[in-house]
Amino acid sequence: MTKFVKGNEAVVIGAMYAGCDVYFGYPITPASEIAHAAARWFPSVGREFLQAECETASINMVYGAAAAGRLALTATSGPGMSLMQEGLSYMAGADLPGVVVNIMRAGPGLGNVYPEQGDYNQAVKGGGHGNYRCVVLAPASVQEMCDLTMRAFELSFKYLTPAIVLADGLLGQMMETLALPEREMPKPDTTSWAVHGTPETRGNLVVSIRPTALEQEAHNVRLQAKYAAMQVEAQHETYLCDDAELVLVAYGISSRIARTAAEALREQGVKAGVFRPLSLSPFPAPALCRTIEGRRALVVELSSGQFHDDVLLQIAKAGARYQPVGLCNRMGGMVVTVDEVVAAAKRELAGGAPGEPSGRLS
Numbered sequence: 001m002t003k004f005v006k007g008n009e010a011v012v013i014g015a016m017y018a019g020c021d022v023y024f025g026y027p028i029t030p031a032s033e034i035a036h037a038a039a040r041w042f043p044s045v046g047r048e049f050l051q052a053e054c055e056t057a058s059i060n061m062v063y064g065a066a067a068a069g070r071l072a073l074t075a076t077s078g079p080g081m082s083l084m085q086e087g088l089s090y091m092a093g094a095d096l097p098g099v100v101v102n103i104m105r106a107g108p109g110l111g112n113v114y115p116e117q118g119d120y121n122q123a124v125k126g127g128g129h130g131n132y133r134c135v136v137l138a139p140a141s142v143q144e145m146c147d148l149t150m151r152a153f154e155l156s157f158k159y160l161t162p163a164i165v166l167a168d169g170l171l172g173q174m175m176e177t178l179a180l181p182e183r184e185m186p187k188p189d190t191t192s193w194a195v196h197g198t199p200e201t202r203g204n205l206v207v208s209i210r211p212t213a214l215e216q217e218a219h220n221v222r223l224q225a226k227y228a229a230m231q232v233e234a235q236h237e238t239y240l241c242d243d244a245e246l247v248l249v250a251y252g253i254s255s256r257i258a259r260t261a262a263e264a265l266r267e268q269g270v271k272a273g274v275f276r277p278l279s280l281s282p283f284p285a286p287a288l289c290r291t292i293e294g295r296r297a298l299v300v301e302l303s304s305g306q307f308h309d310d311v312l313l314q315i316a317k318a319g320a321r322y323q324p325v326g327l328c329n330r331m332g333g334m335v336v337t338v339d340e341v342v343a344a345a346k347r348e349l350a351g352g353a354p355g356e357p358s359g360r361l362s
Helices: 007-017 032-041 055-067 078-083 085-093 120-124 142-159 169-173 213-233 253-267 285-292 306-317 338-349
Strands: 002-006 022-025 048-051 072-076 098-106 112-115 135-137 162-168 175-179 236-239 246-249 272-277 279-281 296-301 325-329
Touching (some): 002 007, 007 098, 007 175, 022 032, 022 055, 032 169, 055 072, 055 085, 072 078, 078 098, 098 142, 098 169, 135 142, 142 162, 142 213, 246 285, 253 338, 272 285, 296 306, 325 338
Parallel strands (some): 098 162, 246 272, 246 296
Antiparallel strands (some): 098 112, 135 279
C-alpha cells in the first residue's frame, strides 16, 4: 500500500510501525507537521501524544519514558534542538534509547525557516556536554524519512543510546509516494534495564551520575567501546562510482542535487559519481576511502563546510592517502543548484589546489 505524504508525516508513520507508543513535542517550523500528525494519529490507535510546554520539557519527557522502557519520539528544528542538548547528554549518560528528529533550518540564532545542514556538528559530535555520541541517520527521500526513523528506533534500543534522524526543511515539507512497511517491528525486550514497576525490574537503576573519577572514567571507556562497536551499522550508497574520475560526496537533500549533477556532468563527458552516507554516526569511513581512492572528490553541502571537515577527518583517521577534496556549498537557506555543482566540479578537475575548497558559489 502506498500513500502520498509529506516527509514530516512519513516520520510519524515510520515511528508507529517501529512500535513507538509515546510522542512528546513542541511545534516549530519546518518540523511542525510531525507534531500535527502525531497528535492526529497516535490517540486514534491507542498511543499517547503530549504537547510539552517547550523543547527542554520534551526531551526530559522522552528521558522519563525511556527509563520506563517506552519507545518515545520527539521532533524539532534548530533552536529547539539546541535546547534538547542537555537532555540528550543525560540520556547518553544513563544508557537510554529514544529518537529525536531534527528538521534543520538556517541558523545560528533564530535564523530563518529555510533548509540548511548547519546542525551537522551538533548532531554527530554530541552537541551537549561530555564524551558521548548519538546514532545519526540522514534520509534523502520521503521513503527514507519513514524507513530511517524505523532504523533509528532499532539502533537506539540495540545500543541503548539516543538516535537522531537528521533531515532538513526541504525533506520535511516535500511530498512523495511512500510505500508503507509490510509489518510493525517487534517490541524490544527492555526488562534487563528499564524500570517497569514489576518484581523483575525492581533491581534496575537508571542514573547518569558516577560519584568518583574512577567510576566516571570506567563508564566513559565503556561508552567509547559501545560507539566503536556501532561501526558495523554504518551504511552508505554509491551512484555511478565504478568508473568515476570525480566523486561528489553529499548527504540528505544535497545528495539528490549531487546525483542530478553527476548525470549532467556525464552528459558533458565528465565521469562523475556520488557517495552518500546514510549514517553520519557511525560514519562509513572505510567505504568512503575505497570509493575516492585515486580520484578527486567534491563535497556538496548546505552549511559552512562542517561535513567537508568531517570527510577530511574521516579520511585521515582511516589512514588513507591524502585525496583532493573540494567544497561546493551554500548557507542561510540558499540551496545549491545543479549548475553550481557542475561548475564547481569542472573547476576541481581543472586543477584546484589539492584539498582546498572550491569556494562558495553565489
